[in-house]
Amino acid sequence: MTxxxxxxxxxxxxxxxxxxxETFLMKGGTRFDGRILSATxxxxxxxxxxRVLDIRRDSIRRIDYESDxxxxxxxxxxxxxxxxxxxxxxxxxxxxxxxANGGLAAGFEFLVHVKPQWDLGLRLDEMSFTEARPMxxxxxxxxxxxxxxxxLEGRWLARPGRRVSPFAAAGLGFNIYxxxxxxxxxxxxxxxxxGTREMREVExxxxxxxxxxxxGVQVLLTRDYLxxxxxxxxxxxxxxxxxxxxxQSSSHVQAVSLLARLGWRF
Numbered sequence: 001m002t003x004x005x006x007x008x009x010x011x012x013x014x015x016x017x018x019x020x021x022e023t024f025l026m027k028g029g030t031r032f033d034g035r036i037l038s039a040t041x042x043x044x045x046x047x048x049x050x051r052v053l054d055i056r057r058d059s060i061r062r063i064d065y066e067s068d069x070x071x072x073x074x075x076x077x078x079x080x081x082x083x084x085x086x087x088x089x090x091x092x093x094x095x096x097x098x099x100a101n102g103g104l105a106a107g108f109e110f111l112v113h114v115k116p117q118w119d120l121g122l123r124l125d126e127m128s129f130t131e132a133r134p135m136x137x138x139x140x141x142x143x144x145x146x147x148x149x150x151x152l153e154g155r156w157l158a159r160p161g162r163r164v165s166p167f168a169a170a171g172l173g174f175n176i177y178x179x180x181x182x183x184x185x186x187x188x189x190x191x192x193x194x195g196t197r198e199m200r201e202v203e204x205x206x207x208x209x210x211x212x213x214x215x216g217v218q219v220l221l222t223r224d225y226l227x228x229x230x231x232x233x234x235x236x237x238x239x240x241x242x243x244x245x246x247x248q249s250s251s252h253v254q255a256v257s258l259l260a261r262l263g264w265r266f
Contacts, residue, residue: 022046023064024055064223080119082109082228084261088127090145094240096253099179100129100145105257107230109153116160123153123171123212125234127255141183141199147236147255149175149210163220167228171212175236177253178205208237208252216259226263232256 024046025031034053038045043054062077084107090100104127111121129145151173159165180203190197216230234255 024060025062025064027059027061078113078265080109080111080113080121080226080263080265082111082226082261082263083107084228084259086257086259088129088234088255088257090129091254091256093254094252096255099143099181099253100255101131103127103129103145105259107257107259107261109261109263111153111155117157119153119155119157121153123151123173125149125151125212125232125257127234127257129255138186138189139183140186141181143179143181146178147175149173149212149234149236151210151212153212157218165218167216167218169212169214169216169230169232171210171214173210174207175210175238176205176207177236177238178203206239208239209235210237211235224265226265228261228263230257230259230261232259 022036023031023033032048034046034048036044037047037052042057044057044060046053046055060077086105086107087102088105089102090096106126108124109121110123111119114120126148127146129147131142131144149171151171153169153171155167155169157165157167180201182199182201184199185191185197191200212232212234214230214232216228218226218228220226234257235252236254237252240251
């Protein structure tokens with residue numbers, strides 16, 4: 001665009017400041033109001049104060065739609081940071097419920113709104129499970145489990161133009177699983193290597209694949225803040241041989257979580 005064209009565009013944008021329409025935030029920092037009349041792969045036809053301008057899509061950082069104050073926002077390119085707390089429950093697959101019961105869960109997300117119905121970003125889940133009474137007929141004891149997973153996450157919004165929207169999410173990444181186990185032989189039993197009955201403690205960690213499937217509801221609170229409520233299923237590959245009783249033969253564990261999060265859009 002020539003210097004003269006830039007000056008003309010700037011004048012039109014300033015004149016459009018009072019119009020009640022979509023608000024455009026350009027990558028160069030300019031902000032103006034206009035109404036979208038047409039769209040192609042590369043350009044938007046935008047009416048600004050009675051003039052129609054062809055604006056390249058790749059020059060636009062974000063569009064705040066007129067109905068945004070009512071929560072009906074579809075702002076492509078916006079970013080969201082979310083954090084929340086909730087609860088987690090170990091599932092019985094491969095004996096995980098013998099090593100852990102219920103516990104606390106924390107979740108963190110950084111997402112970019114890449115398409116009207118799609119977000120893409122990173123997610124960190126952390127869980128701390130309470131002690132359980134696992135072991136076997138010959139051993140008694142407790143275990144404490146900590147798990148964290150870092151995932152690449154994709155999220156689909158069912159109703160991106162509404163204040164309340166159901167969503168589904170999936171993630172793939174890796175997990176760090178640690179377990180501290182305290183074991184004591186039961187009455188009538190002893191350790192095979194020493195013949196004694198003292199309490200022994202084993203602490204080890206395992207890393208592996210992490211998979212997430214989740215769904216929930218997102219609520220747009222204001223132009224810049226949102227909340228969501230999510231139920232998730234977590235799959236973690238582990239090396240049971242490293243972790244010992246009661247997961248010595250396990251190749252994976254599973255858990256479910258419920259999270260409530262608050263987010264900031266920018």
